[in-house]
Amino acid sequence: MSRIAQRFEQLKAQGRTALVPFVTAGDPGPATTVPLMHAMVAAGADIIELGVPFSDPMADGPVIQRATERALAQGVRLADVLEMVRAFRERDSETPVVLMGYLNPIEIMGYAAFAERAQAAGVDGALIVDVPPEEGHELVTTLKAQGLDLVYLLAPTSTDDRIKRIGGVASGFVYYVSVKGVTGAANLDTADVAEHLARIRSAVELPVGVGFGIRDAETAARVAEVADAVIVGSAIVGRIEALAETPERIPETVAAFLAELRTAIDGAR
Amino acid sequence: MAINADTSQAERLDPGRAAAYDLPDATGHFGPYGGLFVPETLMHPLEELRLAYERCKADPEFQAEMDADLRDYVGRPSPLYHAERWSRELGGAQIYLKREDLNHTGAHKVNNTIGQALLAKRMGKTRIIAETGAGQHGVASATVAARLGLECVVYMGEVDVARQEANVYRMRLLGAKVVPVTSGSRTLKDALNEAMRDWVTNIDDTFYIIGTVAGPHPYPMMVRDFQTVIGREARAQMLERTGRLPDALVACVGGGSNAIGLFHPFIADTDVAIYGVEAGGEGVETGHHAAPLCAGRPGVLHGNRTYLMEDDNGQIIETHSISAGLDYPGVGPEHAWLKDSGRARYVSITDDEALAAFHHLTRTEGIIPALESSHALAYAHKLAPTLRPDQSVLVNLSGRGDKDMHTVARHDGLVL
Numbered sequence: 001m002s003r004i005a006q007r008f009e010q011l012k013a014q015g016r017t018a019l020v021p022f023v024t025a026g027d028p029g030p031a032t033t034v035p036l037m038h039a040m041v042a043a044g045a046d047i048i049e050l051g052v053p054f055s056d057p058m059a060d061g062p063v064i065q066r067a068t069e070r071a072l073a074q075g076v077r078l079a080d081v082l083e084m085v086r087a088f089r090e091r092d093s094e095t096p097v098v099l100m101g102y103l104n105p106i107e108i109m110g111y112a113a114f115a116e117r118a119q120a121a122g123v124d125g126a127l128i129v130d131v132p133p134e135e136g137h138e139l140v141t142t143l144k145a146q147g148l149d150l151v152y153l154l155a156p157t158s159t160d161d162r163i164k165r166i167g168g169v170a171s172g173f174v175y176y177v178s179v180k181g182v183t184g185a186a187n188l189d190t191a192d193v194a195e196h197l198a199r200i201r202s203a204v205e206l207p208v209g210v211g212f213g214i215r216d217a218e219t220a221a222r223v224a225e226v227a228d229a230v231i232v233g234s235a236i237v238g239r240i241e242a243l244a245e246t247p248e249r250i251p252e253t254v255a256a257f258l259a260e261l262r263t264a265i266d267g268a269r
Numbered sequence: 270m271a272i273n274a275d276t277s278q279a280e281r282l283d284p285g286r287a288a289a290y291d292l293p294d295a296t297g298h299f300g301p302y303g304g305l306f307v308p309e310t311l312m313h314p315l316e317e318l319r320l321a322y323e324r325c326k327a328d329p330e331f332q333a334e335m336d337a338d339l340r341d342y343v344g345r346p347s348p349l350y351h352a353e354r355w356s357r358e359l360g361g362a363q364i365y366l367k368r369e370d371l372n373h374t375g376a377h378k379v380n381n382t383i384g385q386a387l388l389a390k391r392m393g394k395t396r397i398i399a400e401t402g403a404g405q406h407g408v409a410s411a412t413v414a415a416r417l418g419l420e421c422v423v424y425m426g427e428v429d430v431a432r433q434e435a436n437v438y439r440m441r442l443l444g445a446k447v448v449p450v451t452s453g454s455r456t457l458k459d460a461l462n463e464a465m466r467d468w469v470t471n472i473d474d475t476f477y478i479i480g481t482v483a484g485p486h487p488y489p490m491m492v493r494d495f496q497t498v499i500g501r502e503a504r505a506q507m508l509e510r511t512g513r514l515p516d517a518l519v520a521c522v523g524g525g526s527n528a529i530g531l532f533h534p535f536i537a538d539t540d541v542a543i544y545g546v547e548a549g550g551e552g553v554e555t556g557h558h559a560a561p562l563c564a565g566r567p568g569v570l571h572g573n574r575t576y577l578m579e580d581d582n583g584q585i586i587e588t589h590s591i592s593a594g595l596d597y598p599g600v601g602p603e604h605a606w607l608k609d610s611g612r613a614r615y616v617s618i619t620d621d622e623a624l625a626a627f628h629h630l631t632r633t634e635g636i637i638p639a640l641e642s643s644h645a646l647a648y649a650h651k652l653a654p655t656l657r658p659d660q661s662v663l664v665n666l667s668g669r670g671d672k673d674m675h676t677v678a679r680h681d682g683l684v685l
Contacts, residue, residue: 055453055584056570058462059308059469065452077582103306103569108583130306130569134296155310157472162313180310181470 003096003124004149004172007046008207008228017224017265019044020209021258022100022233024051024067025084026076028244032251034087039251041095044262049127049231052081052101059129061184063234066241078105078114082121089122096124098151098172103128103139111139115146125149125172133169140169153177154200154208156192167204173229176200176210184234188213190222197226217264224268232261290536292606297486300609302602305485307572310469319487321392326494331387338383339498342416343373345380347499349506350666355633362516362656364649366636366666367503369527376639376668377499377527378409382478384495386413389476396420396475400464402429402457402523403593403641404436405668406480411445421445424463426456429593436672454587457597461571481524482601485572489601496530503663504534515663516656517542521644522562522615523595525604527667536612545604546648548590549617559588561600562608562615575602591620591676592640594668622647624680627670639668640676 001009011018021040025033037048053071057064078101085097099118106114106128118126125148131139133152140150149172154163157180166174178193179185193210200208210223211231220230236254243250292299305315325331339345348371352364369377382399389397397419401407407423414421423440427449430437440447453459461484468477482489482496507515518535520528522545535541550558558564561576568577570585578586578598590596607613618626623640626647631637638646642665649664656662670677678685 055586056458056462058465058571061466062452069453072584077584079582104577104579104585105583107568107574108579108581129308130572132305132307132309132312134312135304135306153309155308155312157310157313159313162309166309177308177310180472182466185470 002147002149002172003094004047004098007096008173011046017227017268018046018209018229019258019262019265020047020049020229020231021045021236022049022051022231023236023240024053024064024071025081026053026071026074027067027237027240028070028247029074030076030080030084032247033084036251036254037088038091039255040258041092043255043258045095045258047096047098047229049098049100049233050081050085052078052099052105054102054105057102059182061182061234063184063238063241067237070244078109082117082123085123086121097122098125098127099123100127100129102130111142115142115148119146119148123148125151127151127153127175129153133166136169144171151175156180156196160199160203163200164203167206170206173207173209174200174204175231176208176227177212178210178223179213181212183212185213188219190219193223194226217260220261221264221268224265230261230265292603293486293490297490299603299606301567302575302605303486303489303573305572306569306574307485308469310472311485314472315485315487322388322487322491325388325391331391335384335387338387339380343379343383344371345498346502346506347371349503349510351510352634355630356653358633359650359653361654361658362652362660362662363658364653365507365515365661365663367499367531367663369499369665369667370636370638370642370669374405374409374412375671376405376409377496377530378406378480379412380498380530381480381492381495381526382406382409382413385476385478385491386417386419389419389478390417392476394474394476396422396471397478398422398424398464398467398475399478399480400424400457400460401480402426402460402596403672404429404433404440405594405672407445407447408436408439408443410478410480411440411443414445415443422467423447424450424460424467426450426454426460428455429457429460433593433672458571458585465571481526482529482603483524483571483573483575483599489573489603492526493529493533493603496526497533499527499530499665500532500534503531507661507663511661514538514541516660517544517652517662519544519546519645519649519652519662520665521546521595521641521667522600522604523548523559523597523641524599525601527665529601529603531663531665532607532613543607543613544648544652545613545615546644547615547617548592548595548644549619549622550589552619553617557589558617559590559596559598560617561598562604563617567605570599573602575599575605576608591623592644594639594641595644616648618644618647624677626650627677636666637670638666639670640673642667
């Protein structure tokens with residue numbers, strides 16, 4: 001069983017919803033990321049999503065775009081991100097790490113080389129934003145051969161046919177994009193999310209995470225009532241941006257925010 | 270990734286079997302290129318777009334409406350002009366110019382925006398968005414939006430907004446909102462990212478008019494179909510005028526919509542040589558250029574797999590061309606396929622060569638070409654003398670040079 005599946009089993013047994021923070025690797029500098037990952041785990045993160053910087057992040061809102069630009073300006077590339085995961089694994093062999101990004105850096109490295117290197121570094125899965133199942137066959141096969149999960153997105157525009165199809169090829173969990181929009185959107189409608197999740201659960205057996213637009217303890221708690229995982233990105237990355245000049249303060253600040261989310265999520269069930 | 274692995278399709282492009290050319294396939298691929306590399310939110314809307322387009326394509330009423338607009342509003346058919354003085358001077362092949370510069374709004378771009386705007390109307394969309402580099406596609410989009418009474422938002426890199434002031438003003442006069450894009454390199458590729466972000470956010474009422482033969486399926490096919498009016502007309506005009514097909518076609522390639530529009534109706538005519546001309550900038554060897562087919566490699570950007578300008582880590586790199594309309598790190602996937610299959614050849618022309626051709630056509634034929642089109646003219650200037658006077662070269666004069674006055678003057682040390 002993969003580390004991701006194992007983690008969801010544990011949470012299910014405990015009756016808890018996963019807290020999944022997203023940070024862009026190498027933002028605001030490469031030295032920040034590994035200590036930040038440990039601090040997030042200590043504050044209650046169940047799975048970590050690590051953004052791989054790409055020059056053209058077309059699904060991201062301004063907050064994560066700027067994080068990407070900061071990381072790229074520091075020269076952070078896919079190979080560096082894999083090295084960060086390897087360093088993280090020296091002290092944490094349990095928390096699943098999912099890479100989130102765009103296809104082109106992987107395409108250049110080569111699917112097989114990426115899968116091998118990611119597996120060796122201790123990565124558990126990947127969510128490639130611009131790879132729908134129609135284009136994902138070769139990638140999913142290559143990742144699976146190394147025991148890696150390919151997490152797929154579902155959206156408010158996904159038809160029942162698509163939901164079924166994606167449920168059939170995804171592994172680890174599926175990521176429901178709660179709004180029509182980019183990361184960091186402001187207009188999360190929890191009733192609407194609950195309705196979509198019911199539809200998804202009737203066709204997909206995997207755990208369902210919800211992300212995009214979860215900005216505070218209150219929205220996190222509301223989403224936690226219906227989701228298996230609450231994914232928070234821009235709200236964390238915005239806090240990192242505010243401290244870009246004093247990066248030594250980032251881990252404790254993000255940890256304090258996650259602790260707040262953790263309490264709210266655990267209180268919701 | 271399986272570049273060059275699809276031999277069955279390579280065989281289909283074999284000269285003897287060229288009549289079978291029928292790409293993209295049902296999933297939007299041209300061999301290994303093209304496809305649908307977009308976030309899940311866009312997948313169903315793109316499927317709806319594909320179905321709506323298939324319906325319109327088969328609908329005689331839609332085609333009649335489109336033909337009438339192209340005739341009465343755009344001014345089609347555009348003339349075929351024999352550049353006799355220039356041909357005589359070079360002493361080689363006869364050069365013919367397909368005069369897309371005479372279209373309403375001054376370039377080939379309007380052929381596509383007319384089609385997509387009619388489709389938007391059929392689909393009940395009330396708002397259109399577009400990306401633009403030089404501003405030509407933005408103007409063509411704002412124009413059709415004004416005519417159909419649709420709200421129009423145009424995304425344009427901050428750098429381009431500054432260097433194409435006149436076109437920004439034209440768009441605003443036409444009632445469009447021009448949004449300067451400040452992310453990334455602040456040029457065309459970033460404007461495309463921003464338009465995608467708008468589309469994913471406003472998917473219910475918004476139609477995204479992509480300006481070139483790139484992006485996710487069905488855009489490369491749909492934009493091509495709207496632009497093939499260029500090649501269909503030119504083919505008939507050449508046959509009528511000279512009694513035979515041209516020996517060579519030449520067109521500039523940024524995203525490649527004017528080029529594919531000219532090339533596509535000739536793909537099965539294997540005796541016709543096809544040349545696509547990329548922007549060589551300061552020279553391909555300097556790295557400062559926008560010639561992904563000549564000097565890039567395959568990758569995935571903006572919804573499709575194609576040749577890209579990228580570094581060893583898969584990051585898209587900044588491009589350079591004197592012509593804003595060619596200043597793009599990717600290229601339409603069908604060009605990638607035509608290159609690999611050998612049916613078309615892709616070459617590059619530097620900024621200086623394009624400028625020289627700009628001045629030369631202006632003084633020799635009394636036609637001021639766009640800097641984009643000047644790249645094609647510069648290559649024709651090299652190609653024609655290698656052919657006999659009883660042969661012919663057909664060049665797509667894709668746009669007029671009015672928009673480039675400031676750029677050319679600045680190069681000549683003048684400020685207008």
